[in-house]
Amino acid sequence: MLRLSKLTDYAVVVMVRLGRGEAVQTSPCIAAATGVPEPTVAKVLKILAAAGLVASHRGARGGYRLVRPLDAVPIADIIAAIDGPIALTACVDGGTSCEAQGLCPMRGRWDPVNRAVEAALVGITLADMADPALTFAAPAEAAALGPLALPLPALHVAE
Template sequence: MLRLSKLTDYAVVVLARLGREQGLCTAPDLAAATGVAEPTVAKVLKNLGQAGLVEGVRGSRGGYRLARPLHEVALSQVIVAVDGPIALTACVDGASGSCEAEALCPVRGRWDPVNDAIRNALAAVTVADLANPISCSSHRPRPAEPVALAAE
């Protein structure tokens, strides 16, 4: 099963919250607003800042803000910022020495198209897509009209 880390999930939550704010937000404010522990928010903000996804402003009135709108932030960028490169197996992208069967592996190098497809799919989804879900009511089928039963 392909699973993202909790830290990546928290990063998306923090970004979504930042996207709702008009000004700067502090780590304690974001922690309170999202329910994510403050040390975790601080770690997420550090990773996102290093990736250029958020900007930190120092000073007594400082805090964090988005570096660009959420619709310009691909989910793949968040994953790479927090978890590192996106790959299903350790032997992709020219890596070597990570597997004892590497020299005899019949599928070595053939995972690249799969990894590319996953990266492209994740790049096509933005944080805004996740932060602004479509209303459930807009996709809910209409209830059927009541049927009048004939009296027996």
């Protein structure tokens, strides 16, 4: 399905959350605010920190903060940080050894596709994804919306 990992989804949630409220936030705090399990939030933040997308501060009163504002972070960066470099197939970039090296008719043929996809992903920033009015429903509001309502009649689908 061309699916990207769930962690990436969480990463976007976490990043957007970091873009609001306090400048420095701890992972338990973010977990509480987003509803994402705390260990997972911690894991995501570690990865994002390693990728340089967030800055960390250890010790008491530590936490994480954004390095760049949301509108300067293309979604492609998040995907690259979590899922690795954007590469649709294994045999891209000419480095890997496609077993059927000699007769593989697709050598390098996917590169333009990769570039087109990457270009599309570079053109969308986290700010674009965070924009809408509702943005965050903290657990409290969520409860207010109803426990498990939402038959989900395909709203939001801007099309």
